[in-house]
Amino acid sequence: MRQVFLDHQSSTPVLPEVFDAMRPYFTEYFGNASSLHQHGLRVRDALKRARQQMAALIGAESEEEIYFTSDGTESSNLAIKGAAYANERKGKHLVISATEHPSVMNSLEFLEKQGWTCTRVGVTPQGMIRLDELEAAITPQTVLVAVHHVNHDIGTIQPMREVGQICATKNVPLYVDCEASAGWLPIDVKEWGAAMVSFSPHRFYGPKGVGVLYRNRKARIVSVIHGGVQEGGRRAGTENIPAIVGGGVAAEIAQERLSQRVTHVAPLQKRLWEGLKLNVPYIQLNGPEPGPDRVATNLNLSTEFIEGEGQLLLCDMNGIAVASGSSCVSKSLKISHVLGAIGLDHALAQGNIIMTLGEANTEADIDYVVETFAKIASKLRGMSPMWDEFEHGVIDSVIAPTGRGKSFSQHAAEVSGKPAH
């Protein structure tokens, strides 16, 4: 069976060059960067090189602005809580977009329990932050604005330059989560005037176990993991040297191959969406059309009248790895809050499937996915009472309304006794 990995947003394989670079740091150069002898000093050098590679990827001025954490989540936590605690005297208010990653959203919820307040700025149906609302949300007590570069679920590219200008005018530091864009879109921290930027190499063919936080010299943060004085006192704990070394090499390669990678995936993204649109009735793309407003790797789809997990499992049984933001695949039984924030009808949120492309995908892969996915959708619709009820005019389609029948959500609420969430 053909194997097609279409979940590059979840993780990517480590490149052979990256693995080769990491390799000696497990067995031979195994020192701790805090040690003052050969073994420590050698890995310090390696750390510095990796910082330079990370700095180069995002246009940072100096490698001293790069801090290593364990992953993207920890970087978000450090950016949000680190800035909140460091600037408590100025105020206890933060502003974020409503479609930030849970690592940002939940860091904020934690702070809210400790007395901070937070404004969540709404987005358009395409997932674009509402700039006027952002501007209005910033108060003299605001110590941080957090707006991600690209949304992890729906691939929307945010207008970072405009966001940066608003923050600069209001003189509030800006944190940009670049986990879903680094390695796939050019990033220039200076152009945005970003105080902090985070990303994680395992999204661009680097290893897991390392996250990056860029912090502009002027931005004040305190650490959130306390202990020794590693990472300039901003992140305690023994550095994960092999992963950092590998991440640095992955960043260097990502910078070199960025346009080549995009040139490869962008046509596949279009081919996949065109193919699905043509072969699967009642399917919708969430977020912007492929083009300048959407990262070239991501398609976020809603297949109407069927649920996401079933689609995902049948894809998997056919060798196709995909993700879903439907409530059935989440451990909390809630749909992705991003789908809620763009105002997606619950029926469509339930049928959500996320496909994310990478450099190993081919046109033949795409054609196989289109063909297979059409079969899967029709198999699941054959089992779905909703498809039946749509065909009998009991409920109507959200994607292509016929004017007959009630809405899916109304029907679902009637049979379950409560509106779904």
Add this chain to the structure above:
Amino acid sequence: MRQVFLDHQSSTPVLPEVFDAMRPYFTEYFGNASSLHQHGLRVRDALKRARQQMAALIGAESEEEIYFTSDGTESSNLAIKGAAYANERKGKHLVISATEHPSVMNSLEFLEKQGWTCTRVGVTPQGMIRLDELEAAITPQTVLVAVHHVNHDIGTIQPMREVGQICATKNVPLYVDCEASAGWLPIDVKEWGAAMVSFSPHRFYGPKGVGVLYRNRKARIVSVIHGGVQEGGRRAGTENIPAIVGGGVAAEIAQERLSQRVTHVAPLQKRLWEGLKLNVPYIQLNGPEPGPDRVATNLNLSTEFIEGEGQLLLCDMNGIAVASGSSCVSKSLKISHVLGAIGLDHALAQGNIIMTLGEANTEADIDYVVETFAKIASKLRGMSPMWDEFEHGVIDSVIAPTGRGKSFSQHAAEVSGKPAH
């Protein structure tokens, strides 16, 4: 030149078997454990196996009690802050021993800023916690007691069973930092009645980038890194699968080879200390004599009249990797707080050297170290005004007092104008 690595407390090389186990998880089995497809499910299986291996090493009942973090430091942070935040309603008081690792000490300092109070229980000159003080320190508001199994600097093994009994009697959960003991001493969480235990495989021939927190089902903690619902909702962020897999294998091997390893290093530890005692005048062992009260890997030495960094650098230039707790090697210019807590004279704290053994060390290594170290000590004493002043009866030795001259500390305070810290 002979190369002798005597800094196993800082890190250990990854075993070939461990590396081989990790290897496929970089390039082939690169999935994210949150994914529901083949790539995710495969690594979930691997995660579960690693949890079982970790659970077995410490006598935990079930692998469901094992949580993965990024390192020992993060595990300490999660144990301390996680328990503090989760049990806030019961009280805001914690009790720790005065010689805990900075990851514990500084987590507490952070909580103290947020309104918690903490009692630091004193230790004997050998670094043993004072059980009567511990018992007296626990109040009805105490939500956690933290006592490490083995001290990272001086190798003292704490009376964990007695500590556990006190906590059980007082009905307060006990957290035991086993970073300096796991893989080198048997650990039985049930025997101690420990609520939490932490350790990190990079101290026993596993990889960096993974920490372990055992949490008994009954112990309440909340997460400190917020985001997705990985690790049972207690640690958000993409799991570092290769390191976890490698760590699991290292734990399994550590369990198998524990007594073999100890049988190897314990005689070397004795040989090293006997050799140094015989060949280096005015040298002192800090912490208990090699034997049942001291972990078999560690020697903590004070070479009088000379400072630690110079000793460390000259060791390094002679192929010998060691550590030091002197203020000159710390980024904060302070001596290790452990040396302060055991009441070590400042003069001796400044001349501190830490040697930690591992399975690759040989008798010939030890003899080389003894011989070389004797030369280093006499070279540095030749440069030291303190040695001179001791020989001229201006100051006296702490280790072997002659009754002539003032104390080093008094002299140092006089010439510097202030007492050192």
Add this chain to the structure above:
Amino acid sequence: MSETYTLYNSTVMEHFMNPRNMGDLKDADGVGEVGAAACGDIMKISIKIKDGRIEDARFKTFGCGSAIASSSMATELIKGRTIDEAMSFSNQEVVDALGGLPPVKIHCSVLAEEALKAALEDYVKRNPSAAAKAATTDSVAA
């Protein structure tokens, strides 16, 4: 990849991939459609009753793999049972017959139980005489 890894055990996967009794029953004697407010799943079970026994059962499900497997298994299990027996059907039977479900998916089996009971209720409503007989069990009223 040589080995196949699955989210659910092999029985659940088998019922998800090849569901039994999928579809609708023409001339059903009772139809129940229920939804799970928690996750948005919807399940419909149709039954055919003959001589006080469930002669046939079919399902249609909008939901995850375990919801589909649960309805497949539930319809298998209840065939041949008397109305009274079916009235005391519990989701645990589905869970057991499937060889277990992940904790977060137990509600799928509950949904199957509810869909079945709704279908029985529908039958009883349509057949008051049967209602009289079944009135001895409380679960109908609940």
Add this chain to the structure above:
Amino acid sequence: MSETYTLYNSTVMEHFMNPRNMGDLKDADGVGEVGAAACGDIMKISIKIKDGRIEDARFKTFGCGSAIASSSMATELIKGRTIDEAMSFSNQEVVDALGGLPPVKIHCSVLAEEALKAALEDYVKRNPSAAAKAATTDSVAA
């Protein structure tokens, strides 16, 4: 390991490994011993003065590698200077001559400056006539 990694640059390492002017001066004209409260380092510099110039200088240091290197370099630098010149000696000279020190180790060079000034003070105290000449500079009194 083929390459050698060092905590300090090669000049600092060289001065640490092979310190210049290590020892004491018999019949020193001035001896200064100072300590750094911050880290506990102690440095002693002895000087020999001839015709108003530092003819020779020696050090003994209890301290880290950069403290030893700083005292070695400082004694090298001051040889041949007049008392006045030496009075305005600054730690920055040591740092520069060593090709830089890590920020946290700059205080080692300060200690060398202080030890030298203490030795000069000692000389001046022992030789009031020289004191009269040097009185024009404030640094002595400081």
